Amino acid sequence: MVGTPLVSHVLPSLEIIRELVTRGHRVTYANAGPGAELVTATGAELVGITSTLPGADRDWPQDPIACASLFLDEAEAVLPQLHAVYDDDPADLYLYDAGAYAGRALAEAQDRALVQLSAAQVAWEGAQEEIAAAYARLPGGPAHRARFADWLAGCGAVTGNVEEFTSYPRRALAMIPRAMQPHADRVDTEAVTFVGPCLGADPKQDGWTRPDGAKKVLLVSLAGSASPEPQEIHHQCVAAFADLPGWHVVLQTGGGDDLAERVPRNFEVWPWAPPLTMLEQADVWVTHTGMAGSGAGLYAGVPMIAVPHGPDQSLHADRLVELGVARRLDPADVTAAALRTALMELIGDPQVATRSAWLWSEVRAEGGACRAADLIEEQLVAEPVG
Numbered sequence: 001m002v003g004t005p006l007v008s009h010v011l012p013s014l015e016i017i018r019e020l021v022t023r024g025h026r027v028t029y030a031n032a033g034p035g036a037e038l039v040t041a042t043g044a045e046l047v048g049i050t051s052t053l054p055g056a057d058r059d060w061p062q063d064p065i066a067c068a069s070l071f072l073d074e075a076e077a078v079l080p081q082l083h084a085v086y087d088d089d090p091a092d093l094y095l096y097d098a099g100a101y102a103g104r105a106l107a108e109a110q111d112r113a114l115v116q117l118s119a120a121q122v123a124w125e126g127a128q129e130e131i132a133a134a135y136a137r138l139p140g141g142p143a144h145r146a147r148f149a150d151w152l153a154g155c156g157a158v159t160g161n162v163e164e165f166t167s168y169p170r171r172a173l174a175m176i177p178r179a180m181q182p183h184a185d186r187v188d189t190e191a192v193t194f195v196g197p198c199l200g201a202d203p204k205q206d207g208w209t210r211p212d213g214a215k216k217v218l219l220v221s222l223a224g225s226a227s228p229e230p231q232e233i234h235h236q237c238v239a240a241f242a243d244l245p246g247w248h249v250v251l252q253t254g255g256g257d258d259l260a261e262r263v264p265r266n267f268e269v270w271p272w273a274p275p276l277t278m279l280e281q282a283d284v285w286v287t288h289t290g291m292a293g294s295g296a297g298l299y300a301g302v303p304m305i306a307v308p309h310g311p312d313q314s315l316h317a318d319r320l321v322e323l324g325v326a327r328r329l330d331p332a333d334v335t336a337a338a339l340r341t342a343l344m345e346l347i348g349d350p351q352v353a354t355r356s357a358w359l360w361s362e363v364r365a366e367g368g369a370c371r372a373a374d375l376i377e378e379q380l381v382a383e384p385v386g
Contacts, residue, residue, distance in 0.1 A: 002103025109156030
């Protein structure tokens, strides 16, 4: 596995890696930064690399071309490091994060089987042309594309077209629900399989159960692995849900909040961690609607109050509303009254429960980590090497 050294990119793949190790495969995982401990906990062998990407706690450029250039810089820096490790001991199959271009380039240069693991929406028929046209209109877009094409021409990759290389993998497993994919009917199902969220319980939450006497459980988890600490929204949640009859509230924070010592008696505060154990016992979730969180909510069948932080999360929130399982509140509109109204609307609408249950069954049927491992093993058989 060749990863991207951001926790939000590492977390979605871990259960697949753990499953492959459990099945007896030797798995190495090339990565850097804060994801290292997460990788070794799966049983995979960490291959340390030096990354050029800024960490999640540093400012990333808002300009799309500047951001794309950082990932090309990363590919140029990482590919020689991968060759130094893998040329003498090549893998039978390379998995690679959708942002880890060096992983695909290495596999193509070695003529090895490869599978992309995508934790985000994938390209659809016609997207290649849309992407090329959009880049051509952006300042610096043509120069960036020319630089990427030059790198492809010299790095040993077989795929020379920039849009095909970055958007159309030979084989991909999309670790998101198909329900969250735009234009899902135009995705190439010969190349892409939606395996849904690949989730596992976090050991920090082992043994957590909803308290006796709690008629309903509300989970508030807005920090996420790559999102800011929304302190003001947490305060509004306290004002909205304090002593709400029959409701127990679990508030996850990223550690930067000051609420732990003075929350209402129907609240408990936990540090942020992937909340599957709690989520599967919750009745409603207040979430920032990152892709991982949106998928987890559908996987658990839990209606959501969506409070998106950025453009991508806003799109996810809108999709959840369209699916009939969420109410959206923009951060600027979050008040105690608005939160409480959204909660009452969700639990008072029988169609929300019906849609949540239907999507729960659809997402579970996609198979998660076990199906992903099955498909990876099929690819090993389909493309024998050595």
